[in-house]
Amino acid sequence: MTAIVDFHSHLMPAVDDGAPDAAHSLDALRAFAAQGVGTCITTPHFEGSLTRSPAAFAGRIAEIDAGWERLRAVVASAPTELPAVERGVEVMLDDPDPDLSDSRLRLAGGPYVLCEFPAMRLPPNAEWAMQNLVRKGWRPIIAHPERYRNHDDRLTTLVRCREAGAHLQVNAGSFLGQHGDTARAIARKLLELGWADYIASDFHARGTPATARAVALLVERGGELQARRLTEENPARILTGEPPLTVPPFVAPKTGPVSWWSRLFRRDQDR
Numbered sequence: 001m002t003a004i005v006d007f008h009s010h011l012m013p014a015v016d017d018g019a020p021d022a023a024h025s026l027d028a029l030r031a032f033a034a035q036g037v038g039t040c041i042t043t044p045h046f047e048g049s050l051t052r053s054p055a056a057f058a059g060r061i062a063e064i065d066a067g068w069e070r071l072r073a074v075v076a077s078a079p080t081e082l083p084a085v086e087r088g089v090e091v092m093l094d095d096p097d098p099d100l101s102d103s104r105l106r107l108a109g110g111p112y113v114l115c116e117f118p119a120m121r122l123p124p125n126a127e128w129a130m131q132n133l134v135r136k137g138w139r140p141i142i143a144h145p146e147r148y149r150n151h152d153d154r155l156t157t158l159v160r161c162r163e164a165g166a167h168l169q170v171n172a173g174s175f176l177g178q179h180g181d182t183a184r185a186i187a188r189k190l191l192e193l194g195w196a197d198y199i200a201s202d203f204h205a206r207g208t209p210a211t212a213r214a215v216a217l218l219v220e221r222g223g224e225l226q227a228r229r230l231t232e233e234n235p236a237r238i239l240t241g242e243p244p245l246t247v248p249p250f251v252a253p254k255t256g257p258v259s260w261w262s263r264l265f266r267r268d269q270d271r
Contacts, residue, residue, distance in 0.1 A: 004211060005235035006032060007041035007085075007107055008090065008143055008169060008200035012067030013074070018269060019205035025074050028205040029082040035212040039084045039239065041107050042071065043114050046089035048098030050203045051105075053067040055259035061104060062091065078085050086239070090143055091115040096129035100138055109142075110241045111150060114169070116143045121150045122157045130164035139243070142191035144171045144202060147179050155186070159196070167197040167244055171229075175211035191226065218250070 009032075010018025011025050019025040025163050032040055044064055050057045068087050075082050085123035088107035091098065103109035113133060117123060123147075133140045145168050147157055158168065174187035177241060190196040201209040211231060218227040227249055 003038045004036050004231045004232075005039045005041070005238070005239065006037050006201050006203070006209070006211065007043065007088070007112075007198070007238055007261075008171075008234055009040060009042045009203040009205075010044060010062065011040065011042040011071060011085075011203070011205055012044050012087075012185075013070045014156075015064060015067035017156065017204060018044070022070055022074050024205045025071055026078060026082075028203060028209075029075065029078070029085075030080070031208055032201075032203075033081065035209055037083045037209075037211070037213050039086065039236075041086040041088050041238070043088045043090040045092060047092045047107065048100075049095040051102075052095060052098040061102070063252045064104070069223060074223040088112075088114060088233075092118060093129050094118050096123075096125070097132040100133070100162060102134070107238050110238065111137060112139045112141055112238045114141050114143050114242075117148070117255050120148055120245070122148045122161075124157070125161035126157050126255050127164040127166075130161050130166040134165040139167065141167045141169050141198065141238075142163065143169050143200075144174070144183075146170055146174050147191060149182075152185060155189070155195075162195065168195055169198040169200050170196045171202045171210070172199050172214035173202065175214045176210055191223075191250045192252070196230060198234050199227075199237070215265055221253055 009251055010016055011028050013019050013022045015027050019028055042184055050060050071085060086108040089105050091113060100106060106113050128139050170187050170190055174183045177184045201211050204208045215227045215231060229245055229247050237244055
């Protein structure tokens with residue numbers, strides 16, 4: 001696997017709960033490079049409601065701008081080649097109709113918007129927020145949908161969000177159980193349904209990005225097409241403003257009474 005495009009991370013020095021300083025940013029980018037990441041769009045947290053307050057918006061965007069310049073300096077002064085860096089934000093939809101016309105709030109300044117909902121719960125009218133963004137010409141990507149705590153068995157709210165035009169980005173670490181058993185089960189379900197459009201790291205500059213291990217799990221059992229599309233082809237299309245390609249549903253091989261998923265995840269956790 002080469003030319004991975006990761007578009008969900010927290011690497012700007014001293015901006016949010018990611019890299020605390022430039023040294024951690026450098027280590028994180030080196031870790032990405034070691035996993036074959038060619039481009040990194042880093043996405044500090046940003047509350048959508050700030051777009052309704054000019055003073056609050058100016059204060060927060062100034063912090064992010066400063067962090068971006070520090071990150072660019074890290075890349076420019078690095079003795080070895082690092083991934084190309086772009087910027088965006090992870091928009092918290094505490095306001096269901098934020099003003100995202102400022103290009104700094106969108107992924108690499110294009111039409112795509114990475115967004116999440118407060119308190120790790122999908123509101124009952126989540127699709128309304130997606131409709132608002134689509135109506136304004138943006139392409140919403142819901143970050144880590146598998147981590148929300150209030151799904152029903154049919155993932156009804158996600159169905160409505162997808163029908164409204166939203167795309168879904170699953171965290172690589174969810175396939176490894178890093179966000180708990182429920183998130184892992186939903187990540188698996190999204191993959192098997194063919195609803196996942198992207199896999200990204202959500203890396204916070206601690207430890208090692210989970211992307212390479214998640215890709216290895218898929219490739220090992222015949223999911224090379226899905227792995228390539230989810231981490232390379234579809235994320236690269238964000239940079240060109242193109243819609244994601246369809247990801248075929250992943251059918252895990254049948255291996256007897258103990259499922260392949262269960263055995264594989266148990267083995268991976270033992271590493």
